[in-house]
Amino acid sequence: MLTALKVRLYPNKEQQIALAKNFGCCRFVWNHYLNKTNTQYQEIGKGLSYCDMAKDLTQLKKHEDFLWLQEASSSALQQSLRNLEAAFRNFFEHRAKFPKFKSKHKKQSVRYPAGFSIKKNGIQLPKLGIVKAVISRKISGKIKSVTVSKDSTDKYFAAMLLEIEDIPTTKEGKISGVDLGLNSLVTVFDGETIYKVEPIKPTRKYAK
Template sequence: MLNVLKVRIYPNKKQELALAKNFGCVRFVWNYYLNKTNNQYLETGKGMTYCDMAKDLTQLKKQLDFEWLAEATAATLQQSLKNLESAFKNFFSKRTKFPKFKSKNKKQSIRYPESCSIRNKGIKLPKLGVVKAKISQVINGKIKSVTVSKTSTDKYFAAILFEMDDSTTIEKLKISGIDLGLSSLVTVFDGETTYKIDPIKPTRKYAKRLKRRQQALSRKAKGSNNRQKAIKEVAKVHEKIANTRQDFLHKLSRKLCDENQIVVAENLNIKGLARTKLAKSIHDAGFGMLLNFLDYKLKREGGKLVEVDRFYPSTKLCSCCGFKNDLLTLSIREWICPECKTQHDRDENAAKNVREEGMRILSTNTDGQSEFQAWGETVRLVGTCTEKRVSVNQESPVTASA
């Protein structure tokens, strides 16, 4: 399987200049052929394919006005065209929005698809030589590509894509259900115990610092050197917020991955939630990032992330008897089941129901069997209470017996 290791690199002055030229050439090629494809589509109703753009690029580099394109690595320019073709395919497949023109003032990146290797505590890149890097682990597999990026705070990173052995086997399974929220970021139920992890709220933590930097920026004259310095100061705070959130979610996903082989979570409509009055808190929590981290880390170790339908009423169902409480509102954090009189914490009850539904999904995907192995023992799909759990659609015991 493929794995990615992101490391920080420290190019010298000569390498920084070469990278700047590469960034500029790759950005120009993207913008040039995005514009040319748009114009051709308007004229003929058909855009340019990668082969069309690659042939045209070869001729373009021979022209006097564009000889400077030869200073960039040819593979990075070709990769830019492949990325542009993929962007159009994703747009027509309705997976993403229409491709945009790239700005030199935002994050810059180039991808080296070949001829990269690890050498002397650094990364050897075409036309750059060995670039000093902090590599935290040994890369034994074949390197497929290296993506070099420069942030708005002038830091350089390299994302190394390499092949790794995927012969991980799992002898025992531990399954946990998680409920995502804002008061408690994650509520975890592993079948026996329940615990909660609170969000760190990095945006609120650095809100005052960000406000001061933005106020200082607003007082600088446009186009001045001081304004450029102030822009970098604001970018540093945004970077600090993003890094704090990412670091916390990496550690949390690692903890869940180490403790479980299967994690069950709801398939939340994060874009829809981000359009509500809770948008700022939703973005700050990073639900989507956490689920992405969990997904690839579990897959890498032979585990699995099981997603429960977003319309599954995990909060309203009694995890003990299955009674559905339609009167439950968002403000009610604790409630007592009218049927079995069990007292529930809203988030803990949801985590139990999510785990139960995940086990049902797993069981139906296992050759139609109604049981599977977890921690070496056969787990049957029953509730956590001695009373029989009724179906979500079942209105009353009388209807069932009839």
């Protein structure tokens, strides 16, 4: 079973700069390949798959004009491509609207699918080190991913996706049904026998 836990982050100045680069790189990758997929779809009627985009991204990061992409976490950039592929799939399966270009003036986020761990004083993230965090409860289960976001008030948060064991349910006793009626105040059925509770005097009085 999957559940989520959101905690407040307190990155230092250097970590804030690094996060800004990660936000910007992931936003660029999303917008770049959204545009590239749209263009290819218009030309040949087929968009780019995740594998197509990932191969192209590897070459793009080596280009002298885009070397700055190497400053971001590679796993976070790849996650942006997976998110884009999922957004297109949801659109074509009529579960969501067509993917939109991301703006730097709105909420910023980056998802880390790997390379993180919980430390005593916070959360260790790729290329950031340990970011101070306020974790209110003990974390149980396996952390599948960590999404770091920055809201309009410049506050930072981390949403952790946790995989925990399903809580077993016990089925004891009989199945009961309760019905409120007119002729009888309450009718109870336990799966075998029907019990009726007759209206008490105040109930009869005010029912009239």
